[in-house]
Amino acid sequence: MQKRRVITFLLGWLCVSCVSLTVNVYFPTSQIEKAAEEIEDRVRTGKGIEGLNSSFDPAIRQQKRYIAIGIDAVSAYAADDSDINIDINTPVVKAIIESRTKRFKEIDPYMADGTFGEGMEGYLVLRKKEGLDLKTMTTLKKLVLEENKDREKLYLEILRANGLDADEKNLKRVGGIFAKAIRKKLKEGRWYQVDEDTWAQQTKEDAEKNK
Numbered sequence: 001m002q003k004r005r006v007i008t009f010l011l012g013w014l015c016v017s018c019v020s021l022t023v024n025v026y027f028p029t030s031q032i033e034k035a036a037e038e039i040e041d042r043v044r045t046g047k048g049i050e051g052l053n054s055s056f057d058p059a060i061r062q063q064k065r066y067i068a069i070g071i072d073a074v075s076a077y078a079a080d081d082s083d084i085n086i087d088i089n090t091p092v093v094k095a096i097i098e099s100r101t102k103r104f105k106e107i108d109p110y111m112a113d114g115t116f117g118e119g120m121e122g123y124l125v126l127r128k129k130e131g132l133d134l135k136t137m138t139t140l141k142k143l144v145l146e147e148n149k150d151r152e153k154l155y156l157e158i159l160r161a162n163g164l165d166a167d168e169k170n171l172k173r174v175g176g177i178f179a180k181a182i183r184k185k186l187k188e189g190r191w192y193q194v195d196e197d198t199w200a201q202q203t204k205e206d207a208e209k210n211k
Helices: 002-017 029-045 091-112 134-161 168-185 204-209
Strands: 021-025 065-069 072-074 116-118 124-126 191-195 198-201
Touching (some): 029 091, 091 134, 116 168, 168 191
Antiparallel strands (some): 065 072, 116 124, 191 198
């Protein structure tokens, strides 16, 4: 009896060890890109929520997953995001768009002179501090803090409202997507972060191309 139990245990262990089970959560990158570009265009052109695109239908929210077992991938849901609509019509998102649109009027002059730059993770950065007095520095730090609070809240709401895990990994992914969308909307001469140690200015060609 004891021998039979040992054999059964070993067989079970071998079966488990031969199967690699990985669960991957589907992430609708291209649809979030479209939403990010619309939001950033509205913020930076002063449109706010006026005529907000209602094609982002909150009734169509799907979280897709697939399970990969060993070498073979088994699709539990279709891995195509063409039918995913990212909801940017929630009260929270609309309030943030309005708040950021109003604040951008204060931010833009400091973007123009290079004091502010757009970070590679989707957040505003105070990049040039030389020559700033204490009062101005305090005002600018407060502006950056308020703007970045709104951005983080926006990224989390996009995840939450669309049935995606609002964890640190997904938050960083959404921030990176917004950083790319923001770069597309930058005016000529505005600064953006390439990596931790490198900044670049938006060229006239890129600014014109993305109008």
